[in-house]
Amino acid sequence: MKVESAILKDQTAAIKKIAVFDSGIGGITFLRDAVKRLPREHFVYFADTENVPYGTKNAEEVKRFVHDAVRFLSTKNLKMLVIACNAATSAAVGELRQMYSFPILGMEPAIKPALHYAAGKRVLLFSTSLTIRGEKLLKLMVKLDPSCLVDTVPFDLLVKTAEAFDFSSPEVQQAIREKLDSIPPADYGAVVLGCTHFIFYRRQIEEMLPAGISVFDGNEGTLNNVLATLGSDNSEMFGPAGAISFYASCKAVRGAKAKRLMELINR
Secondary structure (H helix, E strand, O other): OOEEEEHHHOOOOOOOOOOOOOOOOOOOOHHHHHHHHHHOOOEEEEEEOOOOOOOOOHHHHHHHHHHHHHHHOOOOOOEEEEOOOOOHHHHHHHHHHHHHOOOOOOOOOOOOHHHHHOOOOEEEEEEEEHHHHHHHHHHHHHHHHOOOOOOEEOHHHHHHHHOOOOOOOOOHHHHHHHHHHOOOHHEEEEEEEEOOHHHHHHHHHHHHOOOOOOEEEHHHHHHHHHHHOOOOOOOEEEEEEEEOEEEEEEEEEEHHHHHHHHHHHHH
């Protein structure tokens, strides 16, 4: 998988692409999994860096940002759009599906597999403030958690640190430790990472949790939905490796910035 160059862009203009959208770099964690499973697909990655973070804003603001982004992405000859952002999914996915003909897949927290794994113990859901306040999460919890075993905890700081490419500083480690100590995690059977930005910190969180507690995120379930939706309409078995084009709030990302994003995909 390579960054799409200007020449390659001309050559692949007619090829249908899978777009991955997030408020920032969190969706890179999903894209990283997707390119491993679909190495011959062409991807467009859109990060709304001018408006990140979404999780601390109100739903109407986020809805407007998402509609602007998808309007831009709809010009890129898409076969599918993946909204790799829980907050954006909560705010706008229903309206978007009524407006566009290409499939639009959203992200939701992996509450179902976490509850199954926890087997009657409580489940801790880390998410952004907006996702926690959203009607979509409430409906999901009413459906999947009738015993009220899921506790939601905002952790907006990890969006900010991820956007600063700070994945392992002592300050980040301390913030995660303090958050876990305030709960405490031993009362739980599973932890759900309800924001794609948080997945950059999955290893650190796992290392700080007591033995027997598993960590879940929504990437695997979303990727399975992508594969099922693609069906035979994919390039996995044909042609050379695909390419990725990057955009930051409708502006093309190339050079050193694109290389840095590719390093996150390959790490």
